[in-house]
Amino acid sequence: MGLGGCIILIAVGAILTFATDWKLDTVNVDLVGWIMMIVGIVGVFVYASIARRRRVVVPPSTTVVSEEERHGL
Template sequence: MGLGGCIILIAVGAILTFATDWHMEGVNLDLVGIILMLVGLIGVATFSGIAKRRRVVVPPPTTTVIEEERHHHHRDGYSDGYGV
């Protein structure tokens, strides 16, 4: 159940609790509405906690590149290796 389903549960629960005056024998619609709202709120809290963990961006570790200076030995009078 995603975030939309949780919001629908909260809305249906609120409608049953606050906007209706139906009376059914053996069923307390106010209590059913409160239970639906609580389940919806728990779902929203769980969903937001999971979504928050997914959004954490961990920067990749940076590596330091150390360039070594290489000493070229002068052979045959060519210092750059191209023979010019």
């Protein structure tokens, strides 16, 4: 799940929790909204940690050249 999917989960969860007043006998819509928001927030943190790990740049190792090798001695 990408960053966009996580943001959609947060938005839909917030809409279900705060903007609707549906009352269903079998499903607690507010609880479903909270769960969706929590999963979306966790997804954002996981995505951010994976993206941060991918951005680490390791500089190439350099070889040390001594003065004798440089002048061909």
